[in-house]
Amino acid sequence: MGQGNRILLIVSGGIAAYKCLDAIRRLREHGFAVRCILTRAGAEFVTPMSLAALSQDKVYEDLFSLTDESGMGHIELSRDADLVLVAPATTNILARMAAGIADDLATTALLATDKPVMVAPAMNVRMWEHAATRANLATLEERGVLRVGPTEGDMACGEWGMGRMAEADDIVAAVEAFFRPKGRLKGRRALVTSGPTHEAIDSVRYLANRSSGKQGHAIAAALARLGADTTLVSGPTGQPDPPGVAVVRVESAVEMLEACEHALPVDAAVLAAAVADWRVADPVVGKIKKKATQAAPTLILTENPDILAALSNGRGRRPKLVIGFAAETDSVVENAVAKRAAKRCDWILANDVSPGTGTFGGDTNTVHLVSADGVEDWPTLTKRAVAERLAERIADSLDQTR
Ligand code: CTP
Numbered sequence: 001m002g003q004g005n006r007i008l009l010i011v012s013g014g015i016a017a018y019k020c021l022d023a024i025r026r027l028r029e030h031g032f033a034v035r036c037i038l039t040r041a042g043a044e045f046v047t048p049m050s051l052a053a054l055s056q057d058k059v060y061e062d063l064f065s066l067t068d069e070s071g072m073g074h075i076e077l078s079r080d081a082d083l084v085l086v087a088p089a090t091t092n093i094l095a096r097m098a099a100g101i102a103d104d105l106a107t108t109a110l111l112a113t114d115k116p117v118m119v120a121p122a123m124n125v126r127m128w129e130h131a132a133t134r135a136n137l138a139t140l141e142e143r144g145v146l147r148v149g150p151t152e153g154d155m156a157c158g159e160w161g162m163g164r165m166a167e168a169d170d171i172v173a174a175v176e177a178f179f180r181p182k183g184r185l186k187g188r189r190a191l192v193t194s195g196p197t198h199e200a201i202d203s204v205r206y207l208a209n210r211s212s213g214k215q216g217h218a219i220a221a222a223l224a225r226l227g228a229d230t231t232l233v234s235g236p237t238g239q240p241d242p243p244g245v246a247v248v249r250v251e252s253a254v255e256m257l258e259a260c261e262h263a264l265p266v267d268a269a270v271l272a273a274a275v276a277d278w279r280v281a282d283p284v285v286g287k288i289k290k291k292a293t294q295a296a297p298t299l300i301l302t303e304n305p306d307i308l309a310a311l312s313n314g315r316g317r318r319p320k321l322v323i324g325f326a327a328e329t330d331s332v333v334e335n336a337v338a339k340r341a342a343k344r345c346d347w348i349l350a351n352d353v354s355p356g357t358g359t360f361g362g363d364t365n366t367v368h369l370v371s372a373d374g375v376e377d378w379p380t381l382t383k384r385a386v387a388e389r390l391a392e393r394i395a396d397s398l399d400q401t402r
Contacts, residue, residue, distance in 0.1 A: 003179075004031065005082045005179050006034075006080065006082050006083075007034045007084075008036075008037065008084045008085070008115075009055075009087060010036075010084065010085070010109070011039065011042040011046060011051065012042050012089060012090045012092070012093040013040070013043075013044055014042075014122045015156040016087075016164070019087075019168055020168075022168035023087060024054040025054055026168050027175060028054070032175065034054075034055040035080075036055050036060070037077070038059055039061075039104060039106045040061075041092075060077060061105065063105040063108055074105055074112060077105075077109055078108075081113070081115055082115060082179075083116050083118060083175065083179075084109070084110065085120070085171070086110070086118070087165065088120060088121070088165045089122065090123060091123045091130075094121065097119075097145070098139040099136075116144070116146065116178070118145070118148060118174065118175070119140070119148075120165050121137070121149060121165065122149075122150060122164065123163045124155060125155065125159055125162055149165055149166030149170060150163050150165055151166060151363050151364060152362065167380070167381075169381060169385070173388060174385070177392075182227065183226065184227065184395040184399075185398070186228075188229070188398060189266040189268075190223045190229070190266055190267065190270070191231050191233065192216055192223065192269075193232075194215070194216020194233075194237065194273050195211055195217075195237035195239070196210070196236065197250070197256055197275050198235065198251045199253065199279040200279075200283040201283060201284070201288070201299065202283060202284035202285070202286065207278075207280065208276070209274050210274075211274035212237060212238070212239070213239045214361070215272050215387065216232070216273060217232065217239040217242055218386070221243065222387035222388045223391050226392075228268075231246045231263040231266070232246070232247045233259040234248070234249055235274075236251060254279070254304065256275060260307055261310075267319060267321065268320065268322075269323065271323065271324050271325065274327060275304060275306075276304055278302060279301065280301060281301060281302040306343065308345055309345075312344040312346075320401055321398065322345040322347075323346060324343060324347075325349050326339045326340075327351060327353045329354045332352050332368065333350055333368050333370065336348045337370055340370050346371065346372070348369075349370075349386075349390070350367060350368045351367045351368075363383055364381065364382055365381065365383050366381075
């Protein structure tokens, strides 16, 4: 996959530096060549020896090294790569990059490079949230610096929150995505559903679930990035509209089905919404007053249409590829296999949404891809990486039907 593309990996000084050792190994397994610059602070966490052994190359540390400069100077080093990756990227190096400071080999190479730069931030949650870090990242992103992670979770300092460096797998996925030919899905149409549905009880109250819409929105964004003409039908979420995606906002399952049918025909449909299975049979117009009801009101529910089954069974206008999700709390894969057969969709992405997993609302997801070919277990990935992997798989599958 890497086809010999060259990565210049800058390792700065954070506890997450240990993860870059695994990232080097995996990048090389994927066919990338890796050369490392280790900052002075980085050398407090990993040794040049480990980096050299894993990258199978010399490790560069010193801006003023005569031997390095006569072999490969900092300018050449910074231009010889196809991508410069800073992992971990500490608050300090991000600040120096944003300010254009060049006071060591790493920052000098970053200033001298004419190649794309990707950062994998790693820091304490307070540092991540600090206005200075926010401003520095905004500056860097405006200049086109790419970013992978961070994620939310336990930190080495004992706190919990955003700032954990992306896992090696996610870094490799982001690097691979960067090198993939763009526009694989040009000329294709895609439909994605996302978020929960709200089912009215009366004019102000509704039934809902905990879906955040993060996964569905990330899938729509990934399909659009590959060039697909993408429609996202979304229930109520706090997610921003993904760039380049036509977003249709709905509230209820009935509205969601109508909007999906309106978006047809499409080549691929990914139904990631957590659609309410039932709605209130007879929602009240206006607000149900407490005093008007002697006892607590009884809600009579009726079944909602199943959008996944409707699209999978849609004669004539069935998308070539219909993909559903299975949100499960027990026997995840078994239930997903049964769900795929019952709903007649092509693939099911099964995920465990039990309370301890943090899938609902969190930034990571552990999925199993169930298809006619069997079950594929994916590692725990960020929702963005799951989306990217899925979009590539959709492109592979549609390529076979051209
Ligand atoms: N789905 C749908 N319309 C519904 C219910 C579910 O399109 N009315 C889709 C979801 O978007 C998802 C898949 O069906 O892609 C499976 O959803 P899930 O909630 O896991 O399954 P259910 O069919 O609701 O079954 P159960 O609640 O019994 O697990």
